Amino acid sequence: MKIFIAFEGFCESFDISSDQTVQAIKLMIKDYFNIPLSEDKQGRQYLDLIYAGAILKDSWILADVGISVSSTIKCVVKEEDKPVLYIYNVVTQEKVPIEGSISLLATKVSLLKTLVTLKCGLPNSVYCFRTPEGREMYDCNTLNDYQLDIGSTLRLDVWDGWKEFLTGCLLGNKHIVQRFLSDEDSVLKYQKRVALYVAAFFGHLELTAWILKQGVSSYEAVGVHPYREWCQETHHPDITKCPVHAAAEAGQLIILKAFVNYSVLCLQCQNPEGKIPLNVCIKHKHKDCVQYLVTKMWSVVSYPNFSLPMKIYIKLKQWLLRAQNHIPTLKWFNQATVFRTRVGDTVIVDGFTKTKMTSKARIKAAGNKNYKLPNLTDQTPHEKNSCPLTVTKENQKLIKLKLPPL
Template identity: 90%
Template sequence: MRIFIAFEGFCESFDISSDQTVQAIKLMIKDYFDIPLSEDKQGRRYLELIYAGAILKDSWILADIGISVSSTIKCVVKEEDKPAFYVYNAVTQEKVPIKGSFYLLATKVSLLKTLVTLKCGFPNSVYCLRTPEGREMYDCNTLNDYQLDIGTTLRLDVWDGWKEFLTGCLLGNKHTVQCFLSDEEPVLKYQKRVALYMAAFFGHLELAAWILKQGVRPNAAVGVHPYREWCQETHHPDVTKCPVHAAAEAGQLIILKAFVNYSVLCLECQNPAGQIPLNMCIKHKHKDCVLYLVTKMWSAVSYPNFSLPMKIYIKLKQWLLRAQSHILTTKWLNQAAVFRTRVGDTVIVDGFTKSNMTSKARIKAAGNRDYKLPNLTDQTPHGKESCPLTVTKGEQKVIKLKLPPWEDANVYRLHQKKNIRKKAAQPRKDESMDQNMCLAKVPLPPISSLRNSHPPFYYSTPNAKLLLNSSSECFSEHNGRTPRDNAIYCLAIASAFKEKPWLQQLGIARTLAKKSVCKPVC
């Protein structure tokens, strides 16, 4: 069949077969128009075919996606810069691409950590970067000192025992954050500042509101881990960034409103570069945040007899806070401590002590530390006796656990079955991510909960039911998706052809589904 290719103002005809792939057509176009394509460490130059508003993949066959005789396909040449580095996040187990040119190798590690923070949302003092050989990279060194090449995959490691805590901050799960807070008071305060920073970056309002109630100020610097307070000369400049700066960089309007309502000093809080949140929102092009901050900064604070512009009110409040801090420091005069660490506290110095940033889980990082078992006495039904169970370990204290009485065992099993059914009905987050993305594009009727919704002859014989189940399992084994998931996937692909009517999109989806069923059999 003959199709037409539109490329840079030209429209040329090509005679091809209906079973040819998109990749074969790209090769024909490259040879006909003599287009130089390249791919190296820094980037690649490639062809892209567009039909009916959808970008065609190389593995697609023309007949499957509804391309008929005399169809016109648009061809464009695109250039893509490859990431300078990849960073493997040990917490999320994802590879984060870091864009940059060849000259990034001549910069310091501190600049690379700034780029990583903007990507992953972790404060600089929470993690360290390591080379593929496992060497820790220090902020004062350049990337060339570690003999790195373009495209190298680095590893991001966090403090030992913090993996679960940071996962809770990423998801905005307040209960997980509360469970994995440290018992040490200095570390606990630092963790709360980190949690508020990440809640501001990712927009978790519930977690941010809880931390604000704990007394953490949004205009207070995150700082460094208490174990690193003696290394002030080598601190990254971004350790003085505040949670309000993270909200401004990420464009989290709701979090910004909550912070400003908590303290108007957030409007004039400066980052290490001397920028206030308004300047940062303008830099990152967050229009809604800019409009809100401008309205707030040029408003007035009203009192019964007079009113003050917001800028003057902020300056007065800052002056009062400085006066209060000066009164407190004059009590100690020459005893003003530079460091907050005390005798007996743990101190970590780069290059001299063993690093505690290896991303170990809480139990592994604790080593031989003994954890208290949870108290289950509150879960016992009232008014009934319970049988105590003692647990001993070495010379530890004896802990008595109360279990439900034997008479309620059947009731307990029923509750367990109900919970298992509820969990089975709810798909896991990581497994259903692709399905949810497809469902957002293609609305489908919900799965029917009626057992007798099919005609009587549908399950008329046991052999028919067995054949249906076996074919479904066979399809899932070869394809990796259930028949319903495969239908959602095919409809999502067909919906990319926005210029085609809905019935034609449905026909493309049916063809793709048929091909996906036939391929494993062949």
């Protein structure tokens, strides 16, 4: 049976049998046209045969798909890039591919964190990366410093005791989040900011509304864990990102509306690059969000006797808040009050202290672990003298159990 193969402007005839597979024809075409096909860690080149607009699979037989004599089959060479790295997320137990060129390995770990945050929705201050050998990776180093190969799998670890809490945030389950909140006041405030960021990214409205009622603002930066407040030089630039920026990046229109209704100050909140939520939505091409934010930005705030443009109104509110926050500092005459860490608090420094980001689980046990139920076989002296098989109603009133002291 004679068929024609169209390849890059050429059309050549081939004599084949009707019981040949597509894979066998591909080998014939490769040898005839001297097509260099390759497959390595970076990607692969392969042939595709197209007939009547459909791609033929390698295991198909020509006669079974209705290819007759003098039919023309189109042949194309395709390239497929393999992911440079894989990230194993301990929280979701998923393997996230990171696309790009080999030049990504020459960049810093901080850039990889930025890419992963856009994919998984977790603030970069709650997790760290580990090499396949288990070494912790620091933001200031490049990926090549850890001798990574193309296609390597990195492990994403979170703070100890946070795995269950972050799972609740990703699911938008308010009850799970409440159950695994920290007992430390400073860590508790940080967890609420993290929960609002994650809820904004994934569009969990119920969790967002609950956290806003707790006093957390959408224009408040997530920041870093209290254990790392003294490590400003090694902080990632994205720690100043706010929940409203996460909602803008993900295109969560309902969350943006909730944030604006709660406080219009989020309209002028700037990210590390100096962009407001409107610019972020334009960058990520979220048309509905752009239309809504433009309408709000150019609206007017009306009062009984006068009206103010939204931009001027926001500037007045920001000036008022700065003045209110400045009052406690003047009252106590102590500039050191801006530091929240105190003597005896835990401080973690990269490379010097034992890490606390190993994704260890935190289990809250109900009740007192030392509590023991009373032994029901214990009897009073009156019971020991009586026969257990002949207990009257009067004796039952005298039976007393030994309860643990309150």
